[in-house]
Amino acid sequence: MPSSAHVRKWITEEQNRFIFIWYHAEESAPTWQVPVIDEFSSWVYHGRTDYKVNCHIQEIPENGADVAHLAQLHGPSMLGIGSKWFSHHHWIVNWTGPEPEQEDQHVAVSKIQHEFRLMNYVSILQTQVEAQQIGPGLVHLWMDTYFGRLVIVQTVTPIAPLVQSVIHRIYTAPSVPTLYAKLVLWGEAVMVRTNERERTNERTKVERKMFLMASLQQDLQLRRSKMIN
Numbered sequence: 767m768p769s770s771a772h773v774r775k776w777i778t779e780e781q782n783r784f785i786f787i788w789y790h791a792e793e794s795a796p797t798w799q800v801p802v803i804d805e806f807s808s809w810v811y812h813g814r815t816d817y818k819v820n821c822h823i824q825e826i827p828e829n830g831a832d833v834a835h836l837a838q839l840h841g842p843s844m845l846g847i848g849s850k851w852f853s854h855h856h857w858i859v860n861w862t863g864p865e866p867e868q869e870d871q872h873v874a875v876s877k878i879q880h881e882f883r884l885m886n887y888v889s890i891l892q893t894q895v896e897a898q899q900i901g902p903g904l905v906h907l908w909m910d911t912y913f914g915r916l917v918i919v920q921t922v923t924p925i926a927p928l929v930q931s932v933i934h935r936i937y938t939a940p941s942v943p944t945l946y947a948k949l950v951l952w953g954e955a956v957m958v959r960t961n962e963r964e965r966t967n968e969r970t971k972v973e974r975k976m977f978l979m980a981s982l983q984q985d986l987q988l989r990r991s992k993m994i995n
């Protein structure tokens with residue numbers, strides 16, 4: 767039997783209506799399991815969003831850990847209602863990093879209190895969010911809302927160099943109206959698009975600076991060569 771006559775074997779796990787494949791750059795065995803979402807047996811699926819994001823997979827968890835960007839980037843009303851003085855999203859975040867030596871040391875958790883405010887004082891919609899960063903490609907976003915509990919499962923899959931497939935699927939308790947579930951999913955999609963737009967703007971600024979520096983260097987070299995000649 768020639769040594770080339772074989773295919774690579776992948777470790778897989780079917781959990782929470784997904785099939786996960788374990789990948790490790792150095793081919794190490796899995797160090798953690800996907801947590802079971804018991805609620806799925808009685809909860810309702812309300813749809814998904816699917817985006818291709820141009821970045822390294824590491825940038826997505828780092829963006830989640832950057833809690834300061836929530837107010838800055840996701841403060842203005844997603845519904846586009848008036849100025850930021852009329853309505854805005856208010857975020858209070860408590861970030862907990864993984865504890866060493868614990869069984870769940872791979873999980874990082876941020877607890878977020880979200881309010882939609884009118885005139886900065888009137889809070890008309892409150893949501894308690896617990897974002898569990900379980901692995902680089904898996905996040906469970908638990909939300910306690912006025913209508914009941916829900917979870918958004920975010921998966922991030924590298925599909926090409928510096929291209930990630932980012933998918934959000936939403937499941938809710940039966941008490942949550944479909945329209946509200948769709949609104950939450952749409953809000954999540956707006957946040958992904960806002961992040962992507964901001965990152966593209968930043969990248970463009972950096973590229974412009976690099977281009978200017980390269981042009982200046984070329985000018986200097988040209989002047990020097992003219993002075994020598």
Ligand SMILES: [Fe+2]
Nearest residue numbers: 829839957961
């Ligand atoms: Fe964001």
